[in-house]
Amino acid sequence: MEETKRRGVRLVLFPFPLQGHINPMLQLASILYSKGFSITIIHTHFNSPNSSNYPNFTFVPIPDGLSDVQDSITDGFSLLPLLNLTCKVPFRDCLVQLLSNAETEEEHIACLISDPVMPFTQGVADSLKLPRLVLLTSSVQSFLAFAAYQVLRQKGYLPISDSQLETPVPELPPLRVKDLPAIETQNLEILYQFVDSMVNQLKASSGLTGNTFKLLEQSALATFTQEFPIPIFTLGPFHKLYPALSSSLLSQDRSCIAWLDTQPPRSVIYVSFGSLASMDEDEFVEMAWGLANSKCPFLWVVRSGSVHGLEQVEPVWPDGFLEMISEKGCIIKWAPQQEVLAHPAVGGFWTHNGWNSTLESICEGVPMLCRPSFGDQKVNARLVSHVWRVGLHMEENRLERGEIERSIRRVMVEKEGEEMRERAKSLKEKVEVCVRKGGSSHQSLEDLIAHILSF
Incomplete structure (x- = not known):
């Protein structure tokens, strides 16, 4: 043409x-x-x-x-x-x-x-x-879930009730009621x-x-x-x-790239929950100790508004946390995400599973630790963990430091994570074929x- x-x-x-x-x-x-x-x-x-x-x-x-x-x-x-x-x-x-x-x-x-x-x-x-x-x-799958709202209401899946959370939704496999984009x-x-x-x-x-x-x-x-x-x-x-x-609507801090340059290949877990998702202070503290106790190097994006009710996050750092992580952790307010995920030091992505973040991780062959918050993120997390099998879905009731530490190590250093990485590499190759x-x-x-x- x-x-x-x-x-x-x-x-x-x-x-x-x-x-x-x-x-x-x-x-x-x-x-x-x-x-x-x-x-x-x-x-x-x-x-x-x-x-x-x-x-x-x-x-x-x-x-x-x-x-x-x-x-x-x-x-x-x-x-x-x-x-x-x-x-x-x-x-x-x-x-x-x-x-x-x-x-x-x-x-x-x-x-x-x-x-x-x-x-x-x-x-x-x-x-x-x-x-x-x-x-x-x-994702197309998450849009189909929204498009099915009328049917889901007629079948009694919506509004979501606690008693049905684990119930499979046969109209939208492999989703459970808890995965619907409520x-x-x-x-x-x-x-x-x-x-x-x-x-x-x-x-x-x-x-x-x-x-x-x-x-x-x-x-x-x-x-x-x-x-x-x-x-x-x-x-x-x-x-x-x-x-x-x-x-990006937020100013990117590129100093993290120089820090990543000093880390071994595939050793760093990158942590970012997008521009909107937030958590309460207790969960934030559990995350901090889970990351520190995992002994894995981490790059953590903690933007203003990450913690409910706090514009600045410094006051919620637990005693001794910053001293404990020293060289192991890099904390910034916003990252050049595509560049970070493409960096050879990055071996995992703890994400909210917004569609852009999910796609960017797939494109670089980086396995995911999934912590969705709202909307289509829960559908995407289910696809990542149970269809493409390139990530681990962290359930909401497991967000305590011991479980966080174990989950990080499962993705970053154990055989399970290596298998995810191989599948992620295969998906990355499919991206290259498509484009x-x-x-x-x-x-x-x-x-x-x-x-x-x-x-």
Whole structure:
């Protein structure tokens, strides 16, 4: 396909303003820009991306109304329906202006690409006769679990009750009830309505692109194509197709790379729970002693907000902990994660199993210690531990220092961990097959480009 056909063709992308959603959207934008498309990013003022890292993109901010209604945000979920409400008018006005400007500049806006958790964008796109593609920022398997909410409610799996936690969910193997992507909220009915809207508006879209690859989620993809009669393009892992610049909302501390350089191969466990997950102070203390007692070198990301109710974490360090770890531990506030996972000193990743982190670990052949917190993370952890078998799932009731120490050693130094590492290495090789010319992800990218040019 001649690249000249893409000149003068602009794509408009609208990420949901949380780190785990912004990253893949800007990675996809970078991939498509490298293929000749012009890129416009519409974004909220809340968590706005750093436009200076992407000088070739046009960034257009819209008011998000959050400063007026922040008191209405009672839990993590509240942000979703709120932004779908407050962004609707400014987003439509912005899109109208962009379409008008494109006509003046003799450009063609081919389509909108937005997140499934912004279902209102489908109605806006339809009203302007603009095709909408959806970027799935989670695993396909976890999205299928959300899509099954109605069935799960009818079967009595939702809302989750303590008596059913270990019950298998035959509609979504290999998940148990405790693995379902439940979201903590005081407004369950609003949650169910929102998920229904997200699923229905995806079905109404012009296609889905996913940050995954066929050899990783074959079974889930087969189910998806049966349930959703839209084109699907799996061109992940995005960061392997085009190593984009950082879209981190937090400042990365690269001093950890020099520390890793001093450590033996595959000896370090990297610990990071993403940009949102947090824990109580007791769990934090157990983690600290579990890491210290394991005798394994560790790189631990402890950002502000990691511990409930504490902006700074220094006061909760247990007596004698920092002295005990001395050369064994490196503690920072935020890491250049892809670079860390690719470092030869890193032999394991203790993770919350956000989809970006899970994929990045798979890409580098690093086995995982799984400690999911919310949303799709529990599904991902189950896949890692029981389908791909490249990690160990730490159950919530086992988070005491002795169990933590044993779990770390199982992954890092025992035969079980070595077997996981071999399977992880095999998955890494599958990634390399998918993204090279002729591989499934490379072909999906070509198919996506042809699909966009057909609009």
